[in-house]
Structures are given as C-alpha cells and as structure tokens.
Amino acid sequence: MxxxxxxxxxxxxxxxELLQQFQREGQSHVSATRLAEITGVHVTQVRKDLALxxxxxxxxxxxxxxxLIEAIKSFLNWNDSSSCFLVGAGHLGSALLGYQELSRKxxxxxAAFDTDPALSGTTVNGVKIYGLDRFANLCRRLxxxxxxxxxxxxxxxxxxxxxxxxGIVAIWNFTPVHLDVPEGVxxxxxxxxxxxxxxxxxxxxxxxxxxxxxxxx
Amino acid sequence: MxxxxxxxxxxxxxxxELLQQFQREGQSHVSATRLAEITGVHVTQVRKDLALxxxxxxxxxxxxxxxLIEAIKSFLNWNDSSSCFLVGAGHLGSALLGYQELSRKxxxxxAAFDTDPALSGTTVNGVKIYGLDRFANLCRRLxxxxxxxxxxxxxxxxxxxxxxxxGIVAIWNFTPVHLDVPEGVxxxxxxxxxxxxxxxxxxxxxxxxxxxxxxxx
Numbered sequence: 001m002x003x004x005x006x007x008x009x010x011x012x013x014x015x016x017e018l019l020q021q022f023q024r025e026g027q028s029h030v031s032a033t034r035l036a037e038i039t040g041v042h043v044t045q046v047r048k049d050l051a052l053x054x055x056x057x058x059x060x061x062x063x064x065x066x067x068l069i070e071a072i073k074s075f076l077n078w079n080d081s082s083s084c085f086l087v088g089a090g091h092l093g094s095a096l097l098g099y100q101e102l103s104r105k106x107x108x109x110x111a112a113f114d115t116d117p118a119l120s121g122t123t124v125n126g127v128k129i130y131g132l133d134r135f136a137n138l139c140r141r142l143x144x145x146x147x148x149x150x151x152x153x154x155x156x157x158x159x160x161x162x163x164x165x166x167g168i169v170a171i172w173n174f175t176p177v178h179l180d181v182p183e184g185v186x187x188x189x190x191x192x193x194x195x196x197x198x199x200x201x202x203x204x205x206x207x208x209x210x211x212x213x214x215x216x217x
Numbered sequence: 218m219x220x221x222x223x224x225x226x227x228x229x230x231x232x233x234e235l236l237q238q239f240q241r242e243g244q245s246h247v248s249a250t251r252l253a254e255i256t257g258v259h260v261t262q263v264r265k266d267l268a269l270x271x272x273x274x275x276x277x278x279x280x281x282x283x284x285l286i287e288a289i290k291s292f293l294n295w296n297d298s299s300s301c302f303l304v305g306a307g308h309l310g311s312a313l314l315g316y317q318e319l320s321r322k323x324x325x326x327x328a329a330f331d332t333d334p335a336l337s338g339t340t341v342n343g344v345k346i347y348g349l350d351r352f353a354n355l356c357r358r359l360x361x362x363x364x365x366x367x368x369x370x371x372x373x374x375x376x377x378x379x380x381x382x383x384g385i386v387a388i389w390n391f392t393p394v395h396l397d398v399p400e401g402v403x404x405x406x407x408x409x410x411x412x413x414x415x416x417x418x419x420x421x422x423x424x425x426x427x428x429x430x431x432x433x434x
Contacts, residue, residue, distance in 0.1 A: 004418060006415055009411070009414045009415050009418050010408070010411035010412075010414060010415060011411075012414055013393055013408070013410035013411055013413075013414050014393060014394075014395055014408075014410075014411070017370055017393045017394055017395075017410070018394075018395070020370075021370070021371065021394075024371065038395060038397065039395050040395070076414050076417060076418065077417050077418070077421050078417070082417070082420075091312050091315035091316050091317070091342065092312055092316055094312065095308050095309055095311065095312025095313075096312075098308035099308050099309055100308070101393075101409070101410070102413070105410060105413050105414075105417075106413075106417060107413060107417075125308065145420060145424070146416070146420065153234055153237075153238070154238065154241065169420070169423065170416055170419070170420040170423075172412070172413070172416055176230055176231060176234045176318075177231075177234055177235075177238075178231055178234075178235070178255060178256050178257070180255065184423070186416065186419045186420055186423065188412050188413075188415050188416040188419070189412070190407065190409055190412050191227070191230075191231075192318070192407055193230035193231075193234070193318070193322060194226070194227035194228075194230055194231070195227075195389070195405050195406070195407050196230075196319070196322050196323075196324060196389070196405075197226045197227060197229055197230050197293050197322075198223055198226045198227060198405050199363070199387055199389055199403065199405035200293060200294050200295070200299070200322075200323060200324075201221060201226050201293065201294070202387070202403045202405070203299075203362060203363065203386070203387040203403055204294050206386065206387075206401070206403060207362070
C-alpha cells in the first residue's frame with residue numbers, strides 16, 4: 001500500500017461529494033477541469049489525485065461519473081464497514097450516534113459508553129449505551145480498533161488511555177485536548193474549537209476593517 | 218488589527234484548554250516549555266504565539282495561568298458573545314444546539330431553521346426552530362452575521378446563498394460541500410469527512426503493514 005499525501009486524502013471526499021451531486025443531476029461524465037473549477041484545486045493536482053484511485057479518464061470526454069465514485073469509495077475503504085465504539089454520550093456524542101453520514105462512510109458505531117448511570121442501558125439514536133465498566137470486555141470480544149472520543153475535556157486523556165489499554169489503535173478525537181498517545185496509535189482530531197477560533201478572528205478582522213473604511217469616507 | 222497566522226489561531230484554543238486544566242489542578246504558573254512539551258509545538262513557536270496575546274512571562278517562573286487564560290480568551294474574542302443562526306436541525310444540527318462548548322467560546326445560537334414543517338415551532342435543546350420562510354426577516358431584524366450550515370449536502374450551496382442574500386458574512390460549514398461564495402464572505406469548514414478519510418486510510422495502512430510483518434516472521 002502506497003502512502004498517500006494527507007492533503008490528497010482530504011480532497012477525495014470533496015470530489016466524491018461533487019460527483020454524487022453530478023450523478024443525481026444525470027451527468028454521466030465529468031472532467032478534471034470541471035472538478036478543478038468548482039473546488040479551486042489546480043487541475044494538475046486534481047488529475048494527480050484521481051490517478052491515485054486507478055481510474056483513467058478519456059481525453060475530451062473525462063471520467064465516467066459512476067466509475068469514479070466507486071473508485072474513490074473503494075480507495076477510501078468506504079464500501080467496507082468498520083465497527084467502532086464511542087465514549088461520551090452527551091450532546092455531541094449522541095449526535096454522532098444518529099449521524100447517518102458516518103455509516104455511508106464506512107464507520108459503524110456498534111456501542112456507546114458513558115459514566116452517567118442514568119444513560120446506561122438506554123438506546124440513543126439506535127445505539128445501546130453501556131457503563132464504562134463494560135468497555136474492556138466488549139472491546140476485546142468484538143475486536144474493536146476504532147474509538148470515537150466525545151467526553152468532556154477533563155476526561156479526554158484518561159479515557160483515551162483506557163481505550164488504548166483495551167486494544168483501540170485509532171482514536172477519532174472530538175475534544176479540543178491534545179492527546180498524548182504511544183507511538184503507533186493513530187489520532188485524528190476534529191477540532192471544532194480551532195475552526196471556531198479562525199472563524200471568530202476572521203470575522204472580527206473583517207468587521208473592524210469595514211468600520212475603518214466607513215470612517216475614512 | 219494585525220493579521221494573525223491561521224496556525225497560531227488554531228493553536229491558541231489548544232493552549233487555552235491545557236491552561237484551564239492546569240488551573241483546575243491548582244497550578245498558578247506555567248512555562249512555555251511545559252506547553253511545548255505537551256503540545257509537541259516547538260518552544261520558540263509557543264513563545265511567539267503567546268506573545269501575540271500581549272502577556273509577558275517571567276524568566277524561570279513562566280506565565281501566570283489565570284492571566285494567560287484571560288489574555289487568550291480576550292484575544293479570540295471568546296469573552297464576547299456573537300449571535301448566530303443555524304440552518305438544518307437534523308442530528309448534527311440538533312447536537313450543536315445543545316453543545317455547551319460553543320457558548321463558552323463566544324458563539325450563541327439564537328435561532329434555528331429547518332424545512333421540516335414538523336420541527337417548526339418546536340424547541341430543540343433550548344433553541345426555537347423556525348421554518349425557512351422566517352429566515353430573511355429574522356436575520357435582518359437581529360443583524361445576524363454568522364450562519365452555521367448543517368443541512369444535507371444537496372442543499373448546502375443553495376442554503377449558503379440564501380444566508381448570504383440575507384446578510385450573513387461568515388458561514389461555519391459542517392457539510393462536506395465546497396461552497397462557492399462571493400469574495401469577502403468567510404467560510405470555515407469543519408470537514409468531518411476529510412478527517413474520517415485520513416483516519417480510515419491511516420488505520421488500513423497500519424493494519425496492512427502489521428499483517429505483512431507477521432507474515433514475514
């Protein structure tokens with residue numbers, strides 16, 4: 001398996017989303033140029049990215065939309081379903097339990113865990129919630145590799161450690177905490193705080209600039 | 218207002234999270250070296266980042282934890298509260314309505330909108346849901362600048378356009394769709410699909426590699 005640049009990996013879902021939209025609109029073929037126009041990625045880079053999936057386009061005709069969709073899905077392993085556990089069934093955790101996009105992207109949450117005894121035994125968005133004391137046993141029995149971390153910040157590190165101790169090798173971290181993990185354990189962060197920081201600051205900059213421009217007139 | 222590098226902006230919430238943890242543990246001072254060790258960011262860069270907030274550390278003692286927390290919060294504008302609207306009150310949207318972290322980070326969702334008539338008039342996690350036909354009027358009346366986009370992919374572009382037509386200048390985009398917006402409109406993406414693509418691929422790579430190593434023994 002060739003190691004793929006992270007930026008290519010991150011662009012593929014975006015192409016996939018567009019291709020599925022084109023397919024719904026009845027477009028049987030799509031060119032790299034068209035994808036480049038919409039995404040703002042340089043056409044040479046789009047061609048390189050698509051080439052990695054093994055699909056070859058026809059000059060002046062482009063790629064078959066359906067074929068390219070299948071190639072990207074298969075490349076991302078999104079046709080297979082990986083089972084995972086989620087720890088922290090609060091607002092964000094519960095939302096992810098019901099977020100159907102995940103199962104369309106190869107991730108199936110088979111159980112969730114929470115310290116709140118009131119949640120234990122209940123079902124949230126179709127997924128059963130267990131107490132944390134059941135984690136070790138279930139994780140090993142079901143050979144779970146992937147853990148989704150949606151606990152409050154103060155419990156993030158300890159929970160991640162518990163996951164790792166029980167065989168989890170890939171953590172999808174939704175907390176803003178930087179996790180300290182042994183070498184070989186994969187952590188992928190969805191950092192909403194970082195994104196919000198950029199949004200707030202860019203907006204403040206824009207509004208500040210506009211006020212200055214108004215004043216100078 | 219000085220334009221701040223995006224990577225600095227993205228690191229600040231991470232420092233803040235750690236500082237708040239140190240504060241809970243009763244640590245009155247913290248050094249840039251300590252922050253560097255935990256985050257993996259080079260200490261020179263940590264110092265540069267912190268300097269932007271205007272707080273000066275004392276050699277061999279470090280920064281006052283409480284002072285640094287306040288400086289970062291104020292720098293990120295997280296002490297002020299910006300009002301925003303959310304469009305798309307499905308699973309992910311509803312979750313964000315109840316996600317208390319947002320209000321601690323200066324973002325207050327004052328109303329939500331959905332095309333589903335069954336949702337209209339209901340309250341989800343304390344926020345009232347309106348039909349989309351109410352968006353234009355409320356947006357202009359309340360002078361809302363920020364819109365959170367949590368609609369299904371196929372409606373992302375049209376909904377973003379409607380937001381912009383009614384005065385929204387900053388969109389927090391949770392859909393995997395690349396939005397085409399006029400110059401000057403700020404889009405910040407929380408791209409869970411891209412993150413999941415990286416996670417899936419790195420895990421597949423790791424498991425594949427381990428299988429090969431086992432076979433070669």
